[in-house]
Amino acid sequence: MASGQTNPRHRTDPRLAWDTVLDLGADDAPLVARLERAVRDAVHAGRVPAGAALPPSRALAETLGVSRWVVTEVYGQLVAEGFCEARVGSGTRIASGAAAGHGALRPASPTSAHPSSARPARLTAGGPAGRARLDLAPGVPDLRHVPRTAWLRAMRDGLADAPDATLGAPDPAGHPGTREAVAAYLARARSTRAGADDVLVTHGATDGMARLARALRAAGHRALLVEDPSWGRLRDVARDAGLVPVPVAVDAGGVDVDALAAAAARTGARAALVTPAHQFPTGVALAPERRDALVSWARGVDGLVVEDDYDAEFRYDRRPVAALQGHDPGRVALLGSLSKTVSPAFALGWAVLPPRWRERLGPQAGGAAPSTVDQLALTRFLSDGGYERHLRAARGRFRRRRAALLDALAAALPGLAVSGLAAGLHVVLGLPDGVPAAAVVRAAAARDVAVADLRRYRVTAAPQHADVRGEALVVGYGNLADARLDEAVAGLAAAIRSART
Structure with a gap:
């Protein structure tokens, strides 16, 4: 090589990270x-x-x-x-x-003082600089339609009407008025059976799961049964609290309750984290007979079912199914938030708890209530109907967008299977034989299209059930601009063709 030239493989450039020590750890994660x-x-x-x-x-x-x-x-x-x-x-x-x-x-x-703050940060980095221009990634609502005006009005009116005493030290369980408003909304919209005393106001579902996982660990639990595949964030915070995630297969009827009971008997687990209304990422609902069987299992082992109400409000072919919590309030804890319905930036959510767990999830579980001002805004947003008006508008928008996405996929990628209920903010797209999802994700990113490999949500390398085997993509449409839908699908189709070749 001539003098003055640089060997591109030489590792002295400070902009190279080739010699950085990467600690993979020794846990059981993939x-x-x-x-x-x-x-x-x-x-x-x-x-x-x-x-x-x-x-x-x-x-x-x-x-x-x-x-x-x-x-x-x-x-x-x-x-x-x-x-x-x-x-x-x-x-x-x-x-x-x-x-x-x-x-x-x-x-x-996720080991910060408030684990929930991490989840909103992850999702809201999706400003123009943080997310792909053609956003087919799952887990994000339409950030162009956040109800800013309604929320500002709710915050102004809630703060203006608040008694002076309300602005003192916050109640660790949440403002009483907020808990009443949440309980009332969930009763009419999700068919829950809970009063204000059963509600804990949280920074989001991740915060609720982290606090509940610490309480479970303190009560002697050592393992948590989880769906495979499933949203990894809640599994992560449970693992950080000392609970070992135990994977359970998912099929067309949701989590396999017989397999869950067998895994519980094998490991001693007496708590399960599930998504009955709309399983992520497979997009199925828990079959009615399995809902009964799951609650019966919890009663039989003196256990707890943690219900993640992931995007349950968005059902397009019928009314959303009722929350499992209403089936047995003594055995089911319900986690919900504004992250998938409004925006993760609000960092607000709730946990509806069985009586025996209410005290255990207080300050001793390492939690703290959100800002009182934010809670006052949430109270007004719920009680004045602003939240339900927003949901009605969002359902119509997402119903139309999902239909347009399915039409575009059928035209650009004929023959590929698309699965998932007419619900939520994503579908699952099967890939042709021999086309690896990871390669499609890379090829799509090069075209400024964001999409997710279903494999990244798996707990084990090869789930047991055929419904979640093979290569597939999780295609989100929550944060996809309608005007860019055809362009996004065209880019995805080009990425699949590129990965195939």
Whole structure:
């Protein structure tokens, strides 16, 4: 090489992150999740600067002693989220805003004082700089239609009418008026059976799960039965609290309750985390006979069912199914939030608790109530009907968008199976034989299309049930601009063709 030229493979460039130590840990999480967490940790800790180039996938796989697929899967996901950038000729680099903004897309470690604050940060990094222009990623509502005016009015009116005493130290369980408003809304909209005393106001579903997991651990629980696949954030906070996630297969009828009971008998688990109304990511509802069987199991083992009411308000072919909590308020704890219905930026939610768990989830469980001013706004938003007006408008918008998405997928990708109820904010798209989802995610990201690999939501590498085997994408439409829908689907179709070749 001529003098003055630089060997591109030489590792002295400070913008290269090839020699950064990545600690995969020794927990039971899949290698993909552990490596993804390690990369994020390195960025958040400042050991890898923004703009730094990550090692080629083959080199990093050899260094860590893992398969190349693990590395490419992680790189593809980080690129899809905007945490990293993939450029032809320059490899994969940490995005310029990762440490300050993009890094919030998926926190590396949910061990902060308020774990719930991490979840909204992850989802709201989706401002124009943080999310792909063509957003087919799941888990985010339409950020263009956040009811700002209605919320500001609710906050102003709630604060103006609040007695002076209300502005003192907040009640750890939440403002009494807010708990009453939440209980009343859930009774009429979700058919729950609970009073204000049963409601705990939280920073969101993640906060509620973290507090409940700590209370379960303190009560002697050591394991938590979880759906496989499922939303990973709640599993993560349960694991951080000391509960070992025990995967249970999901099929067309929701979580397999017979398999759940067998796993419970094998591990001693007496608590289960489920999504009965609309399972994520498969998009199915828990079959009626399984709802009965699940509650019967909890009664038989003196256990607890934790119901994550994930996007349950959005059902387009019929009224949403009632919450499982109303089936047995003594055995089911219900978690809900504004994250999927309004915006994760509000960081507000609730937990409806069985009587025996109410006291255990107080301050001793490491929780703190949200701002009283925010609670006053939520109270007014619920009691004045603003929330339900917003939901009605959102249902109509998402119903139309889902139908348009299905039409566009059928035209651009004929023959590919699309599954999931007419509900929620996502569908599952099966891929042709021989086309890996991870490759599609990377190819889509290069086209500024964000989409998720279903595999990233799995607890085990190969779920037992055929309904969730194979390569598939989770395609969200919550935050997709209607005017860009055809363009997004065209980009996704091009990515699939590219991955196939």
